[in-house]
Amino acid sequence: MTKKIVRIGGAAGYWGDSYGGAAQLVEKGDVDYLVFDYLAEVTMSILAKARSRSENAGYATDFVSGILKPLLPKLAAKGIRVVANAGGVNLRACQAAIQKLTEEAGISLKIGIVEGDNLLDRDAEFRAAGVTEMFTGASFPPQTASINAYLGAFPVAAALAAGADIVITGRVVDSAVTLGPLIHEFGWQPGDYDRLAAGTLAGHLIECGCQVTGGNFTDWQLVADQWHDMGYPIAECAADGSFVITKAEGTGGLVSLHTVGEQMLYEIGDPQAYIVPDVVCDFASVTMQQLAEHRVRVSGARGYPPTSTYKVCSTYPDGHRATCLQTITGFDAEAKAQQMGESILARCSRMLAEHGWADFRKTQIDLLGANTLWNPTEVKRQTPSSEVVLSISAYHDAPEAVDLFSRETMGCALSMAAGRCGAGATGRPRVSPVVRLFSFLLDKNSVPVNVAVDGHNIKLPDTGTKAVFADHMQVMLTPLPVQEANEGFVEMVPLLKLAVARSGDKGEDANIGVIARKPEYLPYIMAALTPQRVAEWFSHVLAGDVIRYELPGINALNFVLKNALGEGGVASLNIDVQGKTYGQQILAMPVAIPGEFN
Numbered sequence: 390m391t392k393k394i395v396r397i398g399g400a401a402g403y404w405g406d407s408y409g410g411a412a413q414l415v416e417k418g419d420v421d422y423l424v425f426d427y428l429a430e431v432t433m434s435i436l437a438k439a440r441s442r443s444e445n446a447g448y449a450t451d452f453v454s455g456i457l458k459p460l461l462p463k464l465a466a467k468g469i470r471v472v473a474n475a476g477g478v479n480l481r482a483c484q485a486a487i488q489k490l491t492e493e494a495g496i497s498l499k500i501g502i503v504e505g506d507n508l509l510d511r512d513a514e515f516r517a518a519g520v521t522e523m524f525t526g527a528s529f530p531p532q533t534a535s536i537n538a539y540l541g542a543f544p545v546a547a548a549l550a551a552g553a554d555i556v557i558t559g560r561v562v563d564s565a566v567t568l569g570p571l572i573h574e575f576g577w578q579p580g581d582y583d584r585l586a587a588g589t590l591a592g593h594l595i596e597c598g599c600q601v602t603g604g605n606f607t608d609w610q611l612v613a614d615q616w617h618d619m620g621y622p623i624a625e626c627a628a629d630g631s632f633v634i635t636k637a638e639g640t641g642g643l644v645s646l647h648t649v650g651e652q653m654l655y656e657i658g659d660p661q662a663y664i665v666p667d668v669v670c671d672f673a674s675v676t677m678q679q680l681a682e683h684r685v686r687v688s689g690a691r692g693y694p695p696t697s698t699y700k701v702c703s704t705y706p707d708g709h710r711a712t713c714l715q716t717i718t719g720f721d722a723e724a725k726a727q728q729m730g731e732s733i734l735a736r737c738s739r740m741l742a743e744h745g746w747a748d749f750r751k752t753q754i755d756l757l758g759a760n761t762l763w764n765p766t767e768v769k770r771q772t773p774s775s776e777v778v779l780s781i782s783a784y785h786d787a788p789e790a791v792d793l794f795s796r797e798t799m800g801c802a803l804s805m806a807a808g809r810c811g812a813g814a815t816g817r818p819r820v821s822p823v824v825r826l827f828s829f830l831l832d833k834n835s836v837p838v839n840v841a842v843d844g845h846n847i848k849l850p851d852t853g854t855k856a857v858f859a860d861h862m863q864v865m866l867t868p869l870p871v872q873e874a875n876e877g878f879v880e881m882v883p884l885l886k887l888a889v890a891r892s893g894d895k896g897e898d899a900n901i902g903v904i905a906r907k908p909e910y911l912p913y914i915m916a917a918l919t920p921q922r923v924a925e926w927f928s929h930v931l932a933g934d935v936i937r938y939e940l941p942g943i944n945a946l947n948f949v950l951k952n953a954l955g956e957g958g959v960a961s962l963n964i965d966v967q968g969k970t971y972g973q974q975i976l977a978m979p980v981a982i983p984g985e986f987n
Contacts, residue, residue, distance in 0.1 A: 500553060505538070594652050749785050
């Protein structure tokens with residue numbers, strides 16, 4: 390008897406991803422499931438705002454009109470089932486829109502929804518209860534734009550078991566759209582912790598689309614000539630939890646130990662406590678094997694009992710901001726641009742005072758093209774640039790104050806620097822509201838989850854287990870060896886020669902995953918990349934500690950940089966608000982190696 394394999398295609402990694410991923414997987418992927426991950430925290434506030442304006446808004450409308458509409462006939466003909474968190478804050482409207490499409494096309498498909506994550510109507514309850522932010526201890530905000538619990542995968546599985554061909558969810562953890570089909574197909578139970586962790590890892594690997602098939606890859610030269618036709622990922626999953634990451638035949642990109650490894654480390658924090666609603670995952674001992682070209686087998690994930698709480702993310706308005714971009718060129722461009730930025734802010738501060746307004750809460754000047762993202766004490770510039778883009782940002786409680794800033798950045802065209810021209814769109818900088826994130830934990834029993842298929846409510850199976858996660862459950866790891874290259878001929882090389890890296894954001898924190906190109910390089914990387922040294926390398930952005938985690942299964946390290954994003958998201962005035970460039974920066978760190986290695 391042939392072992393059953395379920396093929397799941399990751400068709401979108403964010404709201405705004407290419408429509409081409411879904412079409413490619415349907416046409417060439419031979420997939421059983423098509424899954425989409427759309428919802429970031431700020432996306433929820435955008436959808437909530439849209440919902441407040443119209444009872445038919447509040448979901449990812451382009452998922453319905455741009456993706457499902459042209460693909461419905463082929464999805465139905467091939468029996469491909471769809472799971473997407475496209476419902477946002479208005480699942481019923483999303484379901485109705487899809488239903489209308491199926492009726493117009495004369496196609497009979499069952500549509501399921503998973504709801505219960507939207508807790509906005511409990512705003513006053515949480516405020517009265519004195520709920521505080523889980524990381525900072527801050528008080529509950531006076532006004533909220535969205536409040537959503539991160540639900541798990543078992544409700545998705547229940548909808549599939551009830552016959553849903555398309556399952557629409559609100560806020561679920563990103564990997565749940567993949568884990569749900571696996572729970573359904575293989576009958577995994579709440580206590581199957583290792584399998585649930587493996588399914589979560591499969592979902593984590595394909596949730597960001599082409600990032601696992603060569604997108605945003607350190608060794609970009611290997612795939613650059615194929616960027617125009619990148620292959621979207623496919624997870625071939627077996628009942629024992631093992632799986633293979635691959636892509637559709639004839640598509641561009643690369644599936645290798647390093648492309649898959651980079652994505653595993655992406656935004657995970659503690660690799661032995663990657664917490665999702667259904668299981669606490671331990672990826673530290675995961676191993677990978679290159680089976681063939683573009684085929685990587687992943688195994689070894691461990692799972693522990695889940696926590697008793699859901700993570701809940703609320704967004705709330707907190708002031709306004711704007712950013713002005715201008716190109717400055719010619720002699721002394723950098724000094725001229727810096728002076729211009731300071732002069733504009735000084736003029737605006739004087740005018741704010743004249744109006745009786747407080748000064749800006751935050752301002753920032755950056756010179757793009759002058760290594761502004763890099764630590765100036767670590768990376769020396771040899772020659773000043775003759776062309777930079779001046780970026781000036783301002784943040785204030787009152788939109789009128791930021792509007793003044795926006796006006797005055799344009800009002801200096803004839804009174805300041807020579808050699809100035811536009812950078813990007815013409816006109817005044819746009820004044821935008823700042824939306825901040827507020828996270829807290831909530832007992833799962835206080836969050837009722839409802840599943841409905843074609844309008845009929847589905848009774849959820851009991852997924853409760855008596856065991857609850859505790860730190861002592863984690864498997865103890867043998868510390869990785871550390872080796873100083875301090876004898877004989879020693880050479881200093883950039884980390885890039887010894888490793889690949891991928892970075893991202895975790896709220897106000899950043900994480901950087903580093904994978905040794907060869908196992909024998911790792912002890913020297915360990916010696917060079919101490920938490921203290923990494924903290925020094927990123928001291929220009931770091932406002933907290935650096936924690937280093939070890940993943941011996943793939944010869945890797947994961948660094949978490951606390952408070953390294955200037956408050957993160959829209960609230961940050963940094964050029965890189967999500968830490969996406971930090972992986973490139975760490976690869977420039979010098980590492981001492983024995984001469985015979987090179």
